Amino acid sequence: MKDLTASEFAMVGTRAPRRDARDKIHGITRYADDFSLGGMLYAKVVRSTRASARLVRVDTSKAAALPGVRCIMTAADVPHNVLFTDVPGQTTVVGALRARTQVLAADRVRYFGEPIALIAADTEEIAEQARGLVEIEYEDLPGVFDPVEAMHPEAPQLEETGNVISRWRVRQGDVDAGFAAADVIVEHTYQTPFIDHAFIEPEIGVGWLDEDGVITIRVATQVIEHFRDVANVLGLPHSKVRLIAPFIGGGFGGKEDVTVEVYIGLLVWKTGRPVRLLYTREESIITPTKRHPFRMRYKHGVRKDGTITAIEAEFISDAGAYAYLSPLVLLYAMVHSSGPYRCANVKVDGTAVLTNNTPTSAFRGFGSAQPAFGYESQMDACARAISMDPLAFRERNYVCKGESLPCGQPVDHAVLLTETARRAWEALGPSCAAPPGKRLGRGIASTLTSFGRIVWLHDWSAAWVELQMDGTIMVRIGVPDLGGGQASSLVQITAEIFRIPMSSITIHIGDSSLTPLAGTTTATRQLYMSGSAVHKAGMELRAGLLEQASSVLGVPAAALTMDGGAVVQVDGAKRISFQELAASCSRSGRERYRHSVFHAPAGKVMDFETGQGRVFPDLTFGSQAVEVEVDEATGAVRVTKLATCYDVGRVINRNSVEGQMEGGAAMGLGYALTEEDILEQGVPRTPNLMTYLIPTALDVPDITTIVLESGEGSGPWGARGIGEPAMVPTAPAIANAVYDAVGVRLTQLPLTPERVWRAMRDAAP
């Protein structure tokens, strides 16, 4: 089947307004919380106020006696009180791990805020009042709050199998020989904080018992496939649970693991009534999941000519109290550990450790953001150590198409890093003089981030594309739309294939029972996977419709194309409208729809001893450059200029691509300067948006966004993913700019005024 080519594109690459935008701008969109049902109960979660304790007694009798309370559940009421996360391919050291979480704490709590009981009541106020009446007696247990301490054999153990839940390694060449061949060795230890996704829409869902005993939950989730988790906890057949994802108010990885859906499922199952559960902002911040703090020791050997002779790194990741996706996040970190650079001798060791802190898991950049702060700070430090321009040093070492990363991950497609770095750097423009009391500095970072799931997980996405009897097109696909324009991009692809306006296409998304499953909106995979599924189904349907038109018009299919809602003869007068074509298909028994599955290329499991092998289907590369102004008196850092440049392969919607790049840079700016979930002995101390600081419009400068299109990538028409990659270079670029401004290397995020001021003071002669 002949594909459409870029020169023919009428829709792809344009700034067509997103399909979902109009409703959002007019306040019409019904998010998960904008939905209620008669007789709906309001749920609350009773949570642990200890980070590590044995549950001696949980007495719900007073709460149950409160008028208006309809249901209270504790661990004993949960049919199967365990949630599993299958984490494939564990190292031989640790053994196969089935990461498990208790749904409700049975006899022990391992983190502050761990759920102990569920309450459903006639009103939210009654549920809240009842929460205060549940009596819980704890016996405090020793806790451990630092992953390094947790690795000691005498440390309090969170699980019988020990606190270390994952170890991965990468081995290539001989690092000792590499360091011996180096002129300079640069070694630093870097630290990154817990951070919160801080989507503006908190975790929320409404569930009800639908016909035929199907528990249906309309929930803000990135993963409608969690219907299986709800069913497993309830001991129901999978077909008896249905998850619907409406448009979501932001996810960023924080709505990837199970949040409210299992609790709602339990309460609907127990009461038979509709149930709503909305987290408060405080609950959203203190409950799982967060981004992993990493402690990273990096050692680079370089020659004076700019060759990197060896990279050695050691990562320790704080998994919090339960594994969730920690082993996978660490695996991603291993693959990304050297950055987009070639090096013959590499040795990396990573360990993920349980502590009594809030559990950590997926966060935009999934294991690629933390190492980027390390390796890009190192690249800057190495360049300075050999008195080479940081850009020139990077250019000398960028990996090229056709080569492999040090872990053996092949680089199949174009690598435009040199262009991205130069374009971003040039976009900063000429330097100005620093205002009095301020120092200006500039920095750059180049990074890579994978997109698509691990190749041995056999990822797939399915799409249904149908020509309606009136000549319009319907798409059905189980994609949750987090706000990135996931659904609209699929509509735009469909519009291109059938050459009709986007307004002639309706898309149904995010229903685990009624739309073909398309996999998770995670891993920057939806444009790649579901874009490819829609492309496949659409092109197949197009081919079938052209054949049908060929038989009706008596013109060879090769001489036909689509335009303006009709099949038309190329250089000819014959045409048949989509409406007539649909009728013709019905009469002759030809299908007016296609259900197609796109399978990502599968691969063998990597070598666990050496970390060598292909892990990801594809990679996205880009650079960001920033200018900062550092206040000499206070250490406060302000970003005055920011330029971001990526090769996205192929633009589907230009506004959406730029939106991801701008929003990603702003999120990276928060990671660099202000964001930190502070925990003291496991107790969250920043449980609101007044203490947990995400960037405001005053903090983010105007962003220069430069989009490159190599035409090479695994997605539809050569597209690559951009959602996660967009936030990764910002923090190291800012840290490098601070070094440029004040001559001090900050190794711990965020770069708070206090840290910068202290570092400047300590470095003063």
Place this chain on the structure above:
Amino acid sequence: MSASRMEERVSQRTISFTLNGQPMRLEINPHETLLHVLRERAAAAEVKSGCERGDCGACAVLVDGRGVNSCLTLAVQVDGKAVTTVRGLGTPDAPHPLQAAFLEQGAAQCGFCIPGMLVTLQAFLSERPAPTRAEIREAIAGNLCRCTGYHKILDAAETAARQMRAVQA
């Protein structure tokens, strides 16, 4: 009748206000926030709840043309006043210039902050029709957005301000 029920009865208040021009008359409890009353009793689901403590701006509405966080406003305070939400700015067929610019320039992503952002900008532009970009930043500093990085929001606000001035000129 129990003491608590009697108390509830005694403390109920009736308030009248307009919501996007429509007259409303509601029995409320004096402790209820405007956010709660709008969402739960006035079917104004377009008013978003993000933090319920005035930190995020998602719940912003206009009261007599002035922007307020409805989570920090008691419903009794709007008695006799005009409340405007994003649905009072324009309709899909007749959008407000801000809404048209937000659509064209891709300023909305997840969209959850947008209703609050738009009414805040409307109140601001009606007082300052020719603002600098820095002044617009200041005006929306209390409206948090996690998706866009604010760039396209600022672009759209500038475009809308220009169009609104052109219409008035």
